[in-house]
Amino acid sequence: MATYSIPVGPLHVALEEPMYFRVDIEGETVKGLEISAGHVHRGMESLALQRNYFQNITLTERLCSLCSNSHPCTYCMAVENVAGIDIPERARYLRVMADEIKRLASNLFNVGIMAHTIGFNSLFMHVMEIREQAQDIKEGVYGNRMDLAANCIGGVKYDLDDGIESFLRTQLEEMKRPLDEIYQIYAKDPLITARTKGIGILPKKDAVRLGVVGPVARGSGIAYDVRDKAPYSAYDQLSFTVQTEEAADVRSRALVRLREAMDAISLMEQCLERMPKGPTVPDCLPEIPPGQSVARSEAPRGELIYYLKSDGTDRPQRLKWRVPTYMNWEALHAMMHNCKISDIPLIINSIDPCISCTER
Amino acid sequence: MSTKTTDSPFESIFPDRTIVHTTDSNGNIFGWLALPSAAALPETAKRLAAHGARLCAITAFNEEKFSCGGNMELVYNFDLDGAVLNVSIPVTPDDRCVPSLVNDFTNADWHEREFAELFEVKLTGRDAPKRLFLDPDIDSGVFNRLIPLSSMMNGASTKRLWETIFAETSMPDWAKEAK
Numbered sequence: 001m002a003t004y005s006i007p008v009g010p011l012h013v014a015l016e017e018p019m020y021f022r023v024d025i026e027g028e029t030v031k032g033l034e035i036s037a038g039h040v041h042r043g044m045e046s047l048a049l050q051r052n053y054f055q056n057i058t059l060t061e062r063l064c065s066l067c068s069n070s071h072p073c074t075y076c077m078a079v080e081n082v083a084g085i086d087i088p089e090r091a092r093y094l095r096v097m098a099d100e101i102k103r104l105a106s107n108l109f110n111v112g113i114m115a116h117t118i119g120f121n122s123l124f125m126h127v128m129e130i131r132e133q134a135q136d137i138k139e140g141v142y143g144n145r146m147d148l149a150a151n152c153i154g155g156v157k158y159d160l161d162d163g164i165e166s167f168l169r170t171q172l173e174e175m176k177r178p179l180d181e182i183y184q185i186y187a188k189d190p191l192i193t194a195r196t197k198g199i200g201i202l203p204k205k206d207a208v209r210l211g212v213v214g215p216v217a218r219g220s221g222i223a224y225d226v227r228d229k230a231p232y233s234a235y236d237q238l239s240f241t242v243q244t245e246e247a248a249d250v251r252s253r254a255l256v257r258l259r260e261a262m263d264a265i266s267l268m269e270q271c272l273e274r275m276p277k278g279p280t281v282p283d284c285l286p287e288i289p290p291g292q293s294v295a296r297s298e299a300p301r302g303e304l305i306y307y308l309k310s311d312g313t314d315r316p317q318r319l320k321w322r323v324p325t326y327m328n329w330e331a332l333h334a335m336m337h338n339c340k341i342s343d344i345p346l347i348i349n350s351i352d353p354c355i356s357c358t359e360r
Numbered sequence: 361m362s363t364k365t366t367d368s369p370f371e372s373i374f375p376d377r378t379i380v381h382t383t384d385s386n387g388n389i390f391g392w393l394a395l396p397s398a399a400a401l402p403e404t405a406k407r408l409a410a411h412g413a414r415l416c417a418i419t420a421f422n423e424e425k426f427s428c429g430g431n432m433e434l435v436y437n438f439d440l441d442g443a444v445l446n447v448s449i450p451v452t453p454d455d456r457c458v459p460s461l462v463n464d465f466t467n468a469d470w471h472e473r474e475f476a477e478l479f480e481v482k483l484t485g486r487d488a489p490k491r492l493f494l495d496p497d498i499d500s501g502v503f504n505r506l507i508p509l510s511s512m513m514n515g516a517s518t519k520r521l522w523e524t525i526f527a528e529t530s531m532p533d534w535a536k537e538a539k
Contacts, residue, residue, distance in 0.1 A: 077384070230388040230443075
């Protein structure tokens, strides 16, 4: 049978952001893959060296839209770690709330796109309708539907009053039932199952070898979640399950994301119940001393890590971050081996790729 | 970060090395291991791999922030069941070469390709790494150069950009005038 190569990207209708895949095909079967990145590299780590610690909160928030809370939050944690800043108890819970509302919206977006890719457009619209409620929460609480501007060094820049708390509780309650309904569809619908079960398999041993993170790892049976293994903010005070699946396919990754979206609602409700009254920022901040620190969080796509090196000035000597998608690209080689051409968009979507994050 | 010396999983892996431990405000453990030279890295990595550690990230930086060709440092972050070990190695101007970790940590590939292209650091023990992000037309080691913020954000190069586009595009005169 003849072998030939097809280009997918860098600009392609199935890709929301530019990435180039050269796929080697034999008949309808994928036999090889080459990934070329670099189409939206912005040099943001270099920009960060030329901005002060406060300005970098704004910069990191603009790395990517879907994880736009994880970046400034983890960056602030790295600064707090190097300077020994303890954030107020109330701010810990408010950081969890901002993280979880973003996780809810991000995961629903991904599984919604999966339905669209399959051609199940009524489900896509159903999911996006539920996600719209998460967007309403963001707009109502933070005044913005994507960049929440929730974090500052030492705490958070927002607080909840009784009116907003009541609005939040109502919105979260209203999302539970429809979320449960769509979970059942993703888990049991024959059309979804036929297109996602046994597709894009990433065996656990390959997941370990490649160091994948987030729902991609958990969908392959690796029970690793930074919120559980190395808790930050108020996660050590809250109850949640590290969601895993064993089948390691596209369906597994979608189910993990959906259950984590449901957990996000529970975590936000727990925050509302347990959050103490009090300040949201410290009375004063120390100067940033020379030194180095690391901070990690569980972004919607997995482990996000920041490394900060300070030389004692008001600007970092080095600020480096590694996003979850960065670790997940190479897994496509394993997932797409011997898959059909028609499954390529579905498999790529199943790692929930974020190219603006990857390339910075 | 506060200093801490107990409960670290790294003490038993490296009984022969001095690791400084710190914790964050949640009690998470960070170990800091400074190796005397890049030559000690492969053996360190092998021990970590044998204990099931995962490579999280690699950061390269110049000791003098905007120097070019001076002393550098590479910091490798490894996770071991929730604790992070940060292993640093010096890179000197005379020997800008470090051993690759791809044999022990497959996922080192992208990290190594990135710092090789941004900082012009050479790697041993693997094939010459392909460019990861930057176009081959861009000089390697671009991260070593100070590029003023205004240039980086195109604020100082807008005119040249359009002049280049006009010169290389068969654009009708009326369109050029409109610009």
